[in-house]
Amino acid sequence: MSGQLMAVDRGLPVIQVTGVSCVFGGLRAVDDVSFSAPAGRITGLIGPNGAGKSTTLGVVAGSVRPAAGSVLYKGRDITSWPSYRRARQGLVRTFQMRGEFDHLTLLENLLVAAPGQLGEKARWLAVPGKRWRSQERALVEKARELLERFELSEREDAYASELSGGQRRLMELARALMADPSALLLDEPMAGVNPTLGRRLGEHLLELARSGLAIILVEHELRLIEQVCDHVVAMAQGRVIAEGTMAALREQAEVVDAYIVG
């Protein structure tokens, strides 16, 4: 499935969000938001607390149902799809906090994410068979390679609850890659990460974008946004207030008022 990374044309919108609104009670958390995320680009989503960034990400990931608007993924309308179905198609998210399976080992956390596991199906377990076991061995190898890549191999057998905050973020990224994604939705991957690890995380993200992934990055930490995002969508009070490169956004007084200074 990792071949699908190659199949994605760069520049084509993998994710297209059009006119999305979310209403919680009387609160319009997201108001007519539109933007797109092409393959090979890291699209930043910034804004002050309560701007609706995470909710917007939830709409794309399928955990929040929008009151209006649509989400297109690789040209298909996925607005009504449940999140597991989106994930199976390669649209994978990480969480702002508590995204781990605490009482599973690091390696198991990654293995859970592998798509199309025969051993998850009762009909394969009911018969004595070697097929799912050999698939499992291949997945363990793949997971170990990802752990090597993120320098987590030493902690392979540690429970996720025993990892440091930074290691958890790396683990979530590795786990998302285990799912053979063509798009990644990252919700504040820098939370609780020290600057050194943060820079490395940024380099990982750039590398992933270069390999053809569409990445949407919700982040508070503007240093990471500046480091990796070619295109930034600025939100405030549920609306998109500006869009462009980070340098261009800094020029705009509205964004500066809403976020960068305040």
Place this chain on the structure above:
Amino acid sequence: MSSAWQFYVATLLVYAFVYIIAVTGLNLQFGVTGIYNFAFIMFQACGAYTTAVLTLGRSTKSFQHFILGYSLPFPIPLIASGLVSGALGLVVGALTVRRLRADYLAIVMLVVSLIATALTTDATGLFNGAQGLALIPQPFASITSSTIAYNWLYVGFAGLVCVGTCLAVRRVIGSPLGRALRAVRENDAAASALGKNVTALRLGMFAAGGCIAGLSGSVLVGFIQVWSPSSWLYGETFVLFTALVVGGAASNLGPVVGAVIVPVGLAEGTRYLPQIGAPTLVPSLEWIVIGVMLLLFLWFWPGGIVPERKRKFPQTEPRKTASHILVELPNDGLQPGAVPVREATRR
């Protein structure tokens, strides 16, 4: 062994096997998947009633009133009990797991259990109301006329069902399916975001656990030959939960250890106590002891006696060194020439 002792030991073994089957089913639901099914005993009762009405014969020829009334030969009632209880699990699950999260589900299931008892008691045409069903036929009565021999035969049968159940559940727990279920238990939102259909997995375990509970009910009722609403009051569910927590949830051996210690050991252990106070005092104290045990274990020993095992995967081939990875992934942020940690520790 005198025949009285043989009778006692055989009875004890049948009870132990029945409890092990039930706790194993609960382990699949609660231990592995994290479903708080506080109506678990209802599924055992469903299996027991199914076996009863499929073996008792026509209700019109009987002093008791009940639905269906067939005289089906073994093993049809046993299989039917599993299927009907599994189907009940699907129905109850479909109405609840999609909408409710852990603690709310627990409350609703507790209420479902109470409603089911009240319904069976008051709808006397269903399973003869509060009197319950008696003289339920023994499945292997035609094989031997000796009570002792029959009991030992039944021990063997219950043991077979028990071993079969344990092996099946063990296979699930050790498989990628078991891993997905544990992922659902740990964090359902993350599991869903990684492509797991959480609702389907929970529903499946509602059905599988219900089916196993139904089997345990069928095995039990074929032995004791009576079943009534007082056999499955909601408190019995907590006996099973206590057994699972004490033994160790999500492990393979935990349900066995827990079932032997809590329902069987505790009930038999107190049997030999001299009578203290009123005759009902000791049985009542048993409930208190079970409650205290549950609290103490949750507080001081939450993993139980046989805790969930950490799953480690064998190294299948010599690890690629990190320098090999560097060649493969030149832009992963490592400085060329940096000494990988493992290399350094090996030197």
